[in-house]
Amino acid sequence: MADTYDIIVIGGGPGGYVTAIRAAQLGFRTAVVEREHLGGICLNWGCIPTKALLRSAEIYHYATHAKDYGLVLNGTMSVDTAAVVKRSRGVSAQLNTGVGFLLKKNKVDVIWGEAAIAKPGEIVVKPPAKSVQGAPIPAPKGAKEAGTYQAKHIIIATGARPRVLPGLEPDKKLVWTYFEAMMPEKMPKSLLVVGSGAIGIEFASFYRTMGAEVTVVEVLPQILPVEDAEIADIARKRFEKQGIKIFTGAKVTKLDKAADSVTAHIEDGKGARQTITVERVISAVGVVGNIENLGLEKLGVKTDRGCIVIDGVGRTNVPGIYAIGDVAGPPMLAHKAEHEGVVCVEAIKGHHPHPMDKTMIPGCTYCHPQVASVGLTEAKAKEAGYDVRVGRFPFVGNGKAIALGEPDGLVKTVFDKKTGKLLGAHMVGAEVTELIQGFVIAMNLETTEEELIHAVFPHPTLSEMMHESVMDAYGRAIHI
Template sequence: MAEGGEKTGTTDDKPDFARGIPAGDLPEGAMIEGTLGEDKVLLLRRDGAVTAIGARCTHLGAPLAKGIVAEGEIRCPWHHARFSLETGEAVGAPAFAPLPCYRAEERDGRITVTGRREAADSSLGKSSLGKSPGKVVIVGGGAGGHACAEWLARAGHGAAVTLVSDDPDPPYDRTFCSKQYLSGKAPREKTRLAPESFYGGEGPRLLRDRVVSLDLGAEEIVTAGGERLAYDALVIATGAAPQTPDLPGFDRPEVHTLRSLADADALIAAAESARRVAVIGASFIGLEVAAAMIAREKRVTVVAPDAVPLAKVLGEAVGRFVQGLHEEKGVTFRLGRKVEGFDGTALALDDGSRIEADLVVLGTGVAPRIDLAEAAGLALAEKDAGGGIAVDATLAASAPGIYAIGDVAGPPMLAHKAEHEGVICVETIKGLHTHPMDKGKIPGCTYCQPQIASVGLTEAKAKEQGFDVRIGRFPFAGNGKAIALGEPDGLVKTVFDRKTGQLLGAHMVGAEVTELIQGYVVAMTLETTEEELMHTVFPHPTLSEMMHESVLDAYGRVIHA
């Protein structure tokens, strides 16, 4: 019901914008999701004007009504893609497809949406913007490589781009492998980053081949198939490779890694007949695999040498909380233990015990694929800095005209970081103003059950760096919206500098925290102080209130403790 009891017509409790809504239902700064026929549409009012655009992010379908509007753009709450409100264009990774735009009319106290409108001219599709990049060769078809190719194509340079990939599949969203696809919640074709028609014609060329050498003097690369490709700009986006421990039995067919779509295919096929799954490593990927296998009704045991899962990333308290929630779902943990081998039926541990397993999945980490760069003599980063290709703030490597992005350029090894680097790389190649990226403010998100999200320093890391910290915590069980949703299991933790009030880090476990974390990211980016956060009014009843309560708790002012 609208204000005053007027029925607006709804589909799944969403207003029908063809019938319209009272103008008073959309005050300044508000966003409302509704429908126009089969379309999901988002209405928003900024500076008095009403705009209507598609309501779901074109990356993974996140509800943009939960996003953030700033500087003429709307930002996705999940992976932080950005869309122009004027054109609907995706202007920030990881989304590539534009949002549809609609005609909205405000008349006689009502707002209606009358149909789709033609989008305004693209802000990126002007080849006159910046210099011509010349011939661009991209090595690697992952998230970063595809983003670089996509942005160059939008700027009118698609025909000058060749993307060389040794993956048999066209560029796909690797995050799907351990999440929706592995758990059976999404089909294989949903993993694609672009339709096959994107590569070819006037667009970038996709060459399925392996690069075997890089000649810095001749400025060309050579493929296993014998092609020699000259470049004016070379982007190395070779990613990272899984690390397989050198242990007896780890070459058996029952032992799997998960890095590619083909790996996910093999793992899904193996899971059909397996009853007992052992995951080695309590990493983000390890826990996502554990959650996916629980969803497939398997018996799952996670083995790791760590005393607490994810303690280095989330801190011990949050790590233990994550462990407890996974145990409630049925996962068994064997922590503080090392694996000594696998005989095809069971893992042998260093304490003499055995864990029966029909299927073993390795979550034992990855290492940057630097072979090509190392052989060519490019400078590499120190091991404690990730050991990838050394790059500067513009992502330029040590040789002229060569750039590195994504996992091969060092941590954090996240798809949204790689895609953002792809955009920065295009800015650099075209001679545009390159915006810097603060890696300390890149959120990490894990889509297991429960979800995990984190940004900035843990409590332990902050103390190691000399900060005198204040810690705030708030449980989901104290939040009315979480209880109403049947999601009382979760925790929000914040880390502040006692001296300055600076927000140093935030760590969250529970329902929809991958959407909530961006609020803290924005706060850190804008250097928001604890006082400003405490004085901010959060809507009720919402999950976001827990973010406020955690800040208040750090300063002894929590309301619903």
């Protein structure tokens, strides 16, 4: 009985531990298997520590622009790289400890090691291999050891890892993934970022603010490829104004490594070639699901393009085996993983939750300026056959934005002209990652433009731009 559970979750990242806690709340005897870090990549090497780094960059930016706010800072501003990294790692460590506490509080057992599914209802856990930093990580106090465990329901939440392209293989010294980019021994004077998704743009923004010469290369014609084209174009102009060099419709064909620098060969879509030499390269060309060594092939679990195929509530094609989070496909976001896990265990309990609706999952990029969105872009809405109304409101028309010294940005809304349904919302500018949830809630409540127009937004706030954008879609904007 001691090694038998109702639910075992493989993976202790944000999707895995939230799933395990919700399962325990529902009365299931639950365990989570983890080989390296409670909290997973997001808490330890992704979402959280990068935000700590970006916060340091933000403070540095404001300090070096104090004169813009009527302030004079005496003395020389400089970056203490070791201290910046130490703070970031400390934030992760604090939250890692917190996850362990939450699991213990909810009576979720932690099994320390690497799991494989021997057959439906049974997993075999081996001692953990070396961590991403090269050494085994000690098990948390009270964790169960490797062995064979049974569970009626097995939920795979093994996350994802950086995608590696031929010729761009990371070497931890000159060519980095996000692991190395979060722990630089010193700030590079120049940097090439390959890929302009959220990870690439966040690192480009961080290092540029810290003083590095930054170049971004994106194979697609638009940076931030999943975002609305108009928003991405505004963001690009802001990045370029900051001094970031951006090449779109281009690819890195070759890297020539020297002792302490890299020469990158870049080719655009028309065949034109050029080279740039930088101190470091960050490969940010996406992530790939961790589906290997789980026994999926032997069990006949269906996969597609490196991800496990599931239905709307996390079930695979094999009874008793489920998947959630990055390993179950895009969008590969922590909040998607958490919600997907909750839906999965509530379905197992028989609660009949609403299946995951991926069109209502917000996306945020914490660069400067910030970018946030939910729902369909204007182009995607038109492709889907909607006759649309589009509203826009610029930051420069908002009193709070001007007072903050952040007058650059845009709030954009997309509505179905026929029904007034909010199809999508897209933002670029200060604090938009905190604003987007208002539109997320509105979409989940099936709010129409009429209800949004009649809502009273507080003044003076940035949120007033959300209201004005909606009104602009219907010819009623006041402040433009």
